[in-house]
Amino acid sequence: MRRPIDSLFGRLALLVVAVLMLSHFAWYALMRLERSQLQARYAVEEAAFLVDAVRQHVARTPDQPLPSRVKLVDPASPDVPAASSAHMPPPLERFVEDVRDRMPADTQVRVGPPGAPPTLWVRAPTDRNWIVVPVQPLRKPRSLDRTVLWLVIIFSFAVMAALFAAWALQRPLRLLAQAVARFGRGLPVPPVPERGPRELRQLTHGFNQMVQEVARTENDRAVMLAGVAHDLKTPLARLRLRAEMMDDAKTRDGVVRDVDSMTHIVEQFLLFAHDGADRSEPVAVDAQCERVVRSYRAVTTGAPTVQTELNAGPSFLLPAATLDRILSNLLDNAHAYGAPPVVVATARTSQGFTLSISDNGKGIAAQDLINASRPFVRLDPARGGNGHSGLGLAIVERLVRRAGGEWEIGNHGGRGLRVLMSFPFEVLPRVAAVSENAW
Incomplete structure (x- = not known):
């Protein structure tokens, strides 16, 4: 039973699909990771920008009201969240650390209580009050989105193109393998088209030359055998006729037997030399x-x-x-x-x-x-x-x-x-x- 994976095309197809699947999966995972990191960096920059804008507003126009979701809170207020970070998930804890790195030294950074709109509480050593600004929620990447659809479309087109390339690459080899099989069975072999990469063209050219040389040698041998056997048939027929006219029965039988043996050998020569299709x-x-x-x-x-x-x-x-x-x-x-x-x-x-x-x-x-x-x-x-x-x-x-x-x-x-x-x-x-x- 033939197994598709046993053929060159089957193995090339399996290799191509495996490599494309691995590369697309790695690209998709890297893209999701990069998008998550990009979202976190954007949130940090936005929070730092808002805090700096509030500081400048307080310093230059303290009489002007702040936006509705931005406020200043007295350090003695009971609304100030605790400094403990034990309850924070790792992404939020990394976010707080990144914001702290963007602020002046010894700046306190805390997050608002859970259940309320997400807020960031910041107080530098030079700040009189806590600066409270809204922040973007850090969402986990969705498991399935439009990227997956585009990924499947790109992967499908890549697989089809790769399979066509693998088919075009193995086709000359398949033709050469069929020609070798015909040659091994002694059947006539037409010249194989010389296509494909340079090494494959060289191999096909060498095979075509070998087939031509073998055919020429076989033809020469067949012509020689057929010629010799054909030329011997007439003398053998005359020799048998003369032998049958001998008087001595013992000698006649021996000569006839030898002539029959020689005739059989000649017929074998002719049969072996015959190279036409039946x-x-x-x-x-x-x-x-x-x-x-x-x-x-x-x-x-x-x-x-x-x-x-x-x-x-x-x-x-x-x-x-x-x-x-x-x-x-x-x-x-x-x-x-x-x-x-x-x-x-x-x-x-x-x-x-x-x-x-x-x-x-x-x-x-x-x-x-x-x-x-x-x-x-x-x-x-x-x-x-x-x-x-x-x-x-x-x-x-x-x-x-x-x-x-x-x-x-x-x-x-x-x-x-x-x-x-x-x-x-x-x-x-x-x-x-x-x-x-x-x-």
Whole structure:
């Protein structure tokens, strides 16, 4: 199961959203703190300004009345609040300390009694009376305000812009990853557009050059193999004709057998060199396997017992020519190196379909499994003269990958060799299943 967080875009998106959320939260908290401090500084400056204005008023125009909320109180009056600050909350206590710092030395600063309009009582050593002025109440910042709305709007636009940038950044990498996957399966790879940052453009350019060089090398090798194999077919046909005209039956049979082996090798060369797409009609794998196995039992002399376990169902489809070549090569390989019974099995899984062919021979040594599918490699050189070119498993691997599948070769349960081929649902030929939709 694919996890979105496992992709480059998923991780970039998660990183971008986390960074933006952290930065916006920090900015919002800092703004609220700064606004609270700004309110406190403004209240202190306003109180200091009012107290200084009252002093100047008393000194210059003592006969003029004061504003209604500003008054002078005699120090002996019982209305003077106590000097204790034990009941004051910390913000108010800091406010009083800030006001005291703005006043002359030894100035007394007190706040009015609770429950009444907030007032500030100030008396400097030079003041005859207490100066009482109104102050702004120190309100706590509201938990939700218009800033939160703007913050959400800005955050949403920032996330959308960042996700678009992350998508644009990972898109060339996704195209390159798809091209690498196609190249690994042996499928044709068109040039990948060179986009994105400089390092990514350099990587894409190097990959395109590598694909071109590999394709050129494969083409040269295929042309050489096809040319040699094609040129050998005519002499081999003449050689077989002349061999069949020999009088000595023993010699004739030996020469014909050798010519047949050489002809089989030439046909393997041609099949391996063929690099075109299979355009044959898709067929049901289960039914075709049954037909091929039945035909193989009838025409192959000394063929081992071949059993079938076909459980994939009619929706498992592969091109007919590709399937025939896969089955013939693997059955020939099991006939040459394995032991009966040979089992051809299909199955349906949650990811797709599987096709496997296994025998009960000695299998392949663990150190030789990695070389089993390499072209022109024969793990049993002593049998190379029996028409075996070392291309059988290499041809099967190429055909499976060209059909969009994956293969696995190994010994199963210590009883012989098994070739397991897996074909995901998305790579199978799209054929209209009228019968399935009708019922």
